[in-house]
Amino acid sequence: MSAAMAMLFWLATAVVGYAYLGYPLLVRWLASRRATTPIMSTDAQAPRVTVLIAAHNEARRIASRLLDILAQEHPADRLSVIVVSDGSSDGTAWAADIGDPRVRVVELQPNGGKAVALNLAASMAEGEILVFADSRQRFVPGTLRALLMPFADPQVGAVSGELVIEGAGDEGLYWRMEKALRFDEARLGWLHGVSGAVHAMRRELFKPMPPGTVLDDMWLPLNVVLSGRRVWMARDAVALDVASATPGEEFHRKLRTLAGNWQLLARLPVLADPLRNPVFLAWFSHKFLRLVVPWALLAALIASALADGAFYRIALAAQLAGYAVAALAWAMPRPAARIPLLPAAGTFLMLNSAALLSLPASLTRDASRLWRKH
Structure with a gap:
């Protein structure tokens, strides 16, 4: 014994x-x-990009979030945003209508969950590249450009940005260690998860998620990997967030x-x-x-x-x-x-x-x- x-x-x-x-x-x-690094684009024509946001009861911050995205460095005629208000009851769809023709707002009733909302948004997208963003974070300047540069390499099917948690103390230490591990995996071609708040993929590789799927930030990149493409991590593509309240x-x-x-x-x-x-x-x-x-x-x-x-x-x-x-x-x-x-x-x-x-x-x-x- x-x-x-x-x-x-x-x-x-x-x-x-x-x-x-x-x-x-x-x-x-x-x-x-x-380690291997993808070919990076610097001067090639900017791809057409559609940013997808699934929002539920985000009337308070959705407008500022959209302005933050539209302020990114990218040709205005090659950037669009689709917001799916997923069963919101606080006027999110109305707040998201900021009067910019590049923003399209869809109201989904009843609430279907993030996977259903993103599937709908992706089916409506026209951009060559889909960029995924959440309502509560904000992008630092240059984030969109950093996300798109690795797509110059035909082997790259998806790119993850980096989530920075402000005021997180030693939880931030854990998260920094996790991000370092992900970057090492990316350099080996092993990365299979992305930051849900800031990532992108080729539209033709998007595979609809079953309703109720929790980890869209795992489902999507894993299907990219299973298709034979690579997931890269662009550490200069940063979304800022705050630590959990409790x-x-x-x-x-x-x-x-x-x-x-x-x-x-x-x-x-x-x-x-x-x-x-x-x-x-x-x-x-x-x-x-x-x-x-x-x-x-x-x-x-x-x-x-x-x-x-x-x-x-x-x-x-x-x-x-x-x-x-x-x-x-x-x-x-x-x-x-x-x-x-x-x-x-x-x-x-x-x-x-x-x-x-x-x-x-x-x-x-x-x-x-x-x-x-x-």
Whole structure:
């Protein structure tokens, strides 16, 4: 019994270590030796671009968001925007009618969800390139140009920008680490996820999403990869956002996103096939193992409690102490922000708690509430 628990402890620890340290280091090492960069356009004729926005009850900020997009550096006659007001009850469609002929507003009733709204917008688009944006962020100057430059390379099917979270503290540290990993994956041709707030793709590669799809920012780029094209990351294409207002709001957002990975696997089972998924190693290591890690952490905790020996007693005490400190940091983020790395511990616990609950949440009878973002 004790020997089996010791083996379980080390196996679980290895899973956690590979997911959070081993895989990022492997990708960084490979990218330093095998990285490739797409051909970038500088002087070619600007493509026709249609920006798609699915909005629900965004009357307060939709007009300023549209002005922000239309102010981007791009020929006015080659830029258009389609706003789908998805079941809004606050006059979003009226607020989006800013009197610019480049903006087309469609009202969808009843609320169909983001996937349905984006499918509708894409079916109406005329641009060669579809750009996806959300209502609450804003683009820094030059973002649209940076998103479009990699499409000069015919192998590039989609391009992700970078989401910058202002005032996020050590959660920003986690997000910066995540973006560095994505960029290394992009340099290897392994990138398979984008920032939903700022990304673009060739219109002919758009594949309609099943209603209720949570992770449009995974469904779309994965289908680009499965078609044989590459997803690039343009780090100069920046969308600015603010951190979640409360820890509870952030936890629910993470729970929804992580549960969406289980939904995505059910809808794209090819992901689990290493012979058909060209980015299987990256998907398995980066996405799937993140869902497995909390179970590995739980197994390590139980195994260290049941294994014999002073080392495992110390390991158990260290884990319990670590989780207690992380729980305090999660519950009291403002005081924790004064201590270096403590917020990161709280973020780690929050993310893995959400991942632990993501599978049962995705299987519950009331999962439809989880799938609906608005």
